[in-house]
Amino acid sequence: MRRDWLETLLLVFLSAAIGALGWSGHVALLPAALFFPLLWAKAEDRWTALLVSSAYFLSASRGLPIGASTYFAADFWMGLALWLVSALAFVLIHTLLWTARHGWQRPLRYSVVLVLTGLPPFGITGWAHPLTAAGVLFPGFGWTGLSMTVLILSYLIARPGLRSALLLAGLWLWSAVFWTDPALPKGWQGVDLSMGASLGRDPSLRRHTDLSALVLESYGAGASVIVLPETALGFWTPVIERFWQNVLKDRAVSVMAGAAVVTEEGYDNVLLLLDSQGGRIFYRQRMPVPIAMWRPWERFSVDPGGTLARFFAKPVVKISGTRIAPLICYEQLLLWPVLHSMFYDPEVIVLTGNGWWTTGTNIIAVQQASAAAWASLFGKGLVTAFNR
Template identity: 30%
Template sequence: MRNRLVPSILLAAVCGFVWQIAYAGPILTLALVPLVLVQQGRRSLGRAQARFAVALAYYLAGSHGIPLAAAVFFGPGDHWIEGVVLWLASSALLASGWAFVDKAWKAAAVMLFDALMPPMAFFDWISPLTASGVLFPDWGLFGVAALLVGISVAPWLHQKRALVFLPILPIVWNLVYLSIPMHPNIGAPRYPQKSLVIQSMNLHLGPSTHSILENFNRLRSWVATADQHKKAQVLLLPETLLTWWPGNAHYIEQHVPQGQTWLVGASIPLKQPGLFADGIEEVTDHGSRMVFASVLPVPVSMWRPWHTPTGDSFGRMDYKAFWWQKPVRTDGKSMMAEICYDQLLPFSWLEVALYRPDTVLLTSNVWWAKGTGAPQIQRASAWAWSRLSGSTDIEAENA
């Protein structure tokens, strides 16, 4: 077993790490399945430990940027310790189910369980389920079902081809068997013809500060930049550019050109004092309304259901999780949004796969994630899942 365990751990770590390299992560992620299944030994406990170790290596390598990101995102203080705890705990949590995967159908069950069941679903980065978008573009939920069924029945169909489960041949196993029902246009997702002209705007503003004057100058700066995009019918701006207090809302509404719509990422106050939505406001020259809200804002930092909101707009705000989103139709076309952390979560993308909107809006802040690999993982995840739903994705970031 040791002869297989060490190479399997190393290969699993590589498969987790490559999520930060273009789109390699979603393409290679299914290698985790044979790397876990190949573990054998005399004792069942030893086999379970080996399977857990392989999966743990995958998740630790893929999410190794969490400690650094937490140190920046949580603000001043020794928050790197919290980041290390989150990194180790979430990786161990996601790897725990794989300890029981001694058959291929159990691998499919664990993938689905981790994607849908709390608390695993809250941290299910780099899920092998993402490969459904690579292998079955434009299939929607049928693509997810095809992936799970394919994994479950592959050993039965190939029971006389034992080499298929060697760690050195996972790509052959993926592409030869699972490519049979592949969509013929795998090279590209569906790009619908839209009458809307949506343009995104990337910014380099960094975070808000505790200075009212600096924040107002920051607001004036990005509004002036947005004013220059006259040709866009709809302008998409990044996540949480400001808090949607009445004064800020009025200022923006006064600057939106007639006939144009701005989709502004904002922290939006809710009816419960001190509680906010990480949402998107649809703003025109005659008013605004919240059209999207984050399914799950960043756990522990933004989403803290155990904490009583204080309403301190200059401290750590408390955000509501909205759990389920539906498309919004504009000019006859449907849109959905994946706001920052949502882009990493399979259960959020499964909602997109169900509705299959024409466009998916991707908004985020990445100033806190420099050097962590998180932005690359977000893009790779969004690429694969958008392929699955056949949707066009439009991205706006604040660096």
């Protein structure tokens, strides 16, 4: 009995360590997440599978308690509660689909796990998905590389042992040696900001003047397409549109910028394309942050609020002759938004985020590492613009 408990504690410890290492925010360390299914398969019973899954997910998402507490201006206990609730779907799926049977049963069941944790509705909190590491192992292989990663996971689960672990470690080492960061497309420039919680909440002319100065600086340096972070422009109004139209007048430059647009049911978190002709919405966020932004229960109240979720809305748009896949903030942590976009074969992935609330965490680093892995897997350019 004591030996069984020691083995369980070892599996839990290793699972937590893998979650912390793989989701540290360093793209080269993402393949550590592929060891988690091996540990899940090594569990001797359903109780151990629950503990192993909990340790991995909670360790991987360890920035959430602090981030949520900051966002809601609440005490740490509220952040802790949201952290635990966010783990429920991931842990429940891994616990219920675990089996003591060997052979093809485990790989088959884990394939179901990969789908359920990657797609809505459970995939809404499907962070720390092991398949994100496919881009590190098989850069440029696209859907074939993703399929090969699934086959590797199936082998690890079917034969969970030292030989499988060494095989994965060797493949990981090989990929690290040949890793190169995704390229920034020529003429494109992402602008990172350090404006804290004031970004998007300060509607003053001075704020827009400061932002326009940064845009013109990038334009002067040769950029023809400039990206500003999520909600950089705040609530979009005709007055703000005229301001930016005057700024960009007679200049051959396009600006992508985040904003909020009021609707009858709340608001949309959008990306706008600005040029000398004015501004237009070209992307509406498919998956906002649950609870913080997306509160579907409010649609049935007399005073609806929050932003809408458009799970499978338009995933790719053409800007300045280039097909792009925009991903706003929370979408960068999930599986299906990026795969949905890749199905339409864009040329560039554009990331925007307003992570003022992530101070003291590695959440932005994890978002950027995940996007770099996907861009590498499918051979796409990558442009990022974040506010801290």
